[in-house]
Amino acid sequence: MKWFEIALVVLTLGSGLVLLLDKLFLAKRRAARAGLLETEPVLVDYSRAFFPVLAVVLVLRSFVAEPYKIPSSSMMPNLLIGDFILVNKFAYGIRLPITNTKIIPVTEPKRGDVVVFKPPHAPDQNWIKRVIGLPGDRIGFHGDTLFINGEAMTYQVRGEYVGQGPGAEMTGATLLSEDLPGRTHTVLEWVGRANPAGQGDWEVPQGQYFVMGDNRDNSEDSRFWTRTHFLPEENLRGKAFLIWLNCEGWFCKGSFEPSRIGTGIQ
Known part of the structure; x- marks a missing residue:
């Protein structure tokens, strides 16, 4: 979902910017008024809590692995x-x-x-x-045959497919092995x-x-x-x-x- 990706980037950058501004300017002002027992602003507190989590999720999801259904x-x-x-x-x-x-x-x-x-x-x-x-x-x-650079792929019939759950609609289709160059995998076809x-x-x-x-x-x-x-x-x-x-x-x-x-x- 692109909206989730956009929101994740915006929240990560936003919380990181708040922490940066706090370190450069706001924290110094609070230190100068330490005798007033001034507490850390709520926005800074939340940013400090969530930024590491958001940053880790963003890096993992964007550059390492992302889940799909x-x-x-x-x-x-x-x-x-x-x-x-x-x-x-x-x-x-x-x-x-x-x-x-x-x-x-x-x-x-x-x-x-x-x-x-x-x-x-x-x-x-x-x-x-x-x-x-x-x-x-x-x-x-x-027909039911794939050709790559003029060569027909070879197939081996592995039997009739029996689907379960949401895939039950494919019960009765033919289960085949398709020999791609360098890779064999299974396919389903209603032969003919x-x-x-x-x-x-x-x-x-x-x-x-x-x-x-x-x-x-x-x-x-x-x-x-x-x-x-x-x-x-x-x-x-x-x-x-x-x-x-x-x-x-x-x-x-x-x-x-x-x-x-x-x-x-x-």
């Missing part, structure tokens, strides 16, 4: 509705909060990475998909029911990526974006790496799957 089924079977995940914020470079401007480059996304980003047509939202196409790649999707709107061929421009959901017939991804089919590098927020909780609704009302706690994201 999965709201949809687009990344099933690997990420389920209600999964709480952690995202590595420095994997693709150190970025400033709010503006997301990269100030220190680190590495670039690899094919198969699960990334959180701001979609170009909805910049106030955070989405999660898998990187399929790298800059310069030719991506094709025809390919959506014609999601078929086509695309060439990924420099500095951009082609992303897809693992739930191939239920994902609003690069195949369906109309203004541009590609994710700009500057829209990346980080790399998803860990599920730390699975819980439907507030206070875990509804489904709760403890076995997913601590699961790495492949």
Whole structure:
């Protein structure tokens, strides 16, 4: 939520500024009038109490790891509705909060990475998909098959998927292993029911990526974006790496799957 990020930055800077002004000016005045038993102003007292906490949260959330909750089924079977995940914020470079401007480059996304980003047509939202196409790649999707640079990916059928809780709607879909170059992962497909709107061929421009959901017939991804089919590098927020909780609704009302706690994201 961008409003939370803005509020966190404003409160941290504000409380820090109050402490700085107090140290430079107000504290000296109070010391000069010490005989009057003058107490510390309430604003300074609150700033002293909250600034360290706010600063730690801001640094961790902006530069180390940020939590997100999965709201949809687009990344099933690997990420389920209600999964709480952690995202590595420095994997693709150190970025400033709010503006997301990269100030220190680190590495670039690899094919198969699960990334959180701001979609170009909805910049106030955070989405999660898998990187399929790298800059310069030719991506094709025809029928139920993904093509990368003219080569069809290979698949192994692992059986019929049985969903639970909010994911029960996908029961009956086919669970497959998809062999991306250098990365094997699972996908869901309703074999033989390919959506014609999601078929086509695309060439990924420099500095951009082609992303897809693992739930191939239920994902609003690069195949369906109309203004541009590609994710700009500057829209990346980080790399998803860990599920730390699975819980439907507030206070875990509804489904709760403890076995997913601590699961790495492949």
